[in-house]
Amino acid sequence: METLSRTRSRKRANRKRPWRWIKKWMLGIALTFTTLALLGIIFLFGTKNGVELREWAAGTLLTTQHDYWAPYTFLPDEKLKELKQQITHPTVINSEDTGSATTGPAIPPRSNLVTVTLPEKPKELIEVEDIDVSKGSYYFKGKIMYISDPSRVRLVVTNRKDRGDLLDEFVNKTGAIGIVNASGFADPDGYGKGARAYGVVIHEGKILQGYNPRSGETALGLTYDGKLITGSYSAEQLVKMGVRDAVSFRPQLIVNGKNMFEGKPAKSWGIQPRTAIGQKEDGTIVFAVIDGRQPGHSIGASMNDMAELLAERGVVTAMAMDGGSSSMMLHNGEAITKTSSPYHRGRYLPNAWAVF
Structure with a gap:
């Protein structure tokens, strides 16, 4: 036979269990985002493709009204200056007048050659x-x-x-x-x-x-x-x-x-x-x-x-x-x-x- 105190303890434990699962779920999400963020940082700053992606982003931003965001691609100042120089100058x-298109050497006429001129499609x-x-x-x-x-x-x-x-x-x-x-x-x-x-x-x-x-x-x-x-x-x-x-x-x-x-x-x-x-x-x-x-x-x-x-x-x-x-x-x-x-x-x- 269960005592009243044991019954109350079990009810309180049951009430706490859902919160335990929510905490675990939130911790899992936080760990996932942290891992993805670290992998993203490694890709952007530690790989050739990542550096190229940051250069693309900087170049795109520099040709918009939001060029002030370009430094947040964290490219070296010299690289940003180089990109700006290519855009502004x-x-x-x-x-120049290259004249009309030149044609190839003329083909000598042949006595047995019959030329038929077809109408050009407009x-x-x-x-x-x-x-x-x-x-x-x-x-x-x-x-x-x-x-x-x-x-x-x-x-x-x-x-x-x-x-x-x-x-x-x-x-x-x-x-x-x-x-x-x-x-x-x-x-x-x-x-x-x-x-x-x-x-x-x-x-x-x-x-x-x-x-x-x-x-x-x-x-x-x-x-x-x-x-x-x-x-x-x-x-x-x-x-x-x-x-x-x-x-x-x-x-x-x-x-x-x-x-x-x-x-x-x-x-x-x-x-x-x-x-x-x-x-x-x-x-x-x-x-x-x-x-x-x-x-x-x-x-x-x-x-x-x-x-x-x-x-x-x-x-x-x-x-x-x-x-x-x-x-x-x-x-x-x-x-x-x-x-x-x-x-x-x-x-x-x-x-x-x-x-x-």
Whole structure:
């Protein structure tokens, strides 16, 4: 027969047992997190892949509004300075007139050779290519738009004073059938309204803006005869060179057929959504937009990726436009890329490259 005191002791023990299991469970979680944290620190600071990952992170942060977080990747100061130098002072080459493409040696005529001329299939004004690339540690998707007639490409600019225009607003105002973002703009804390572009802006042969205090940007211009020019030019120089429309950004990707990023580390510019404008030797204008910051869809691309992507497609002149949440492409009034902006229509922009 149990005494009353033993019964009470057992009830108290039963009441304490659940708390014992909770304490053990919490201790197990704490030990697991501690182990994972230690393994993470060993990976990030004790392996080659970990160091590369921290460099990628630093480069990505340095090209955003949150560059002040870059030191928290705990890279040596010299490495951070090197990454910043590559971003703020990229190599610049002024594009040159390479002339028309050369042809091979002529084939001697043969008396028994009958030549039949087949009608050429007319080129479509706009063709769009899907981009889907996996680099192992990251992946990206996007679109490349080919415009066969460079004379149909123009810069459109906002006429608003309080803010810029969304890409679909530019389309509604101008009737553009293809369009991508162009200039960068003041964007404090990510709330910029795109009213004024950085750097030079030339629209229909008129200088709307010269280089402002945020100088050092590289110019990209399209001449009246449809040639893309890029380099360290002033607005006045560009107008004298016959440029009809121009904007500023950086870096150059391809100049005179030379891949400006070949053999260079990609980490300085990080992985981001990207926009680039280029031209093939036959005059075709190329718009490229890569989505980013969207795990499960597209992480983003490096500048090396953009230069390589365009070089593989025969582009001989190309330069990056503003990237990040500004990167977006529309075709026939519909978005065909996926913006990383919280707003599905993208961001307010000071200008854009459009096809008419």
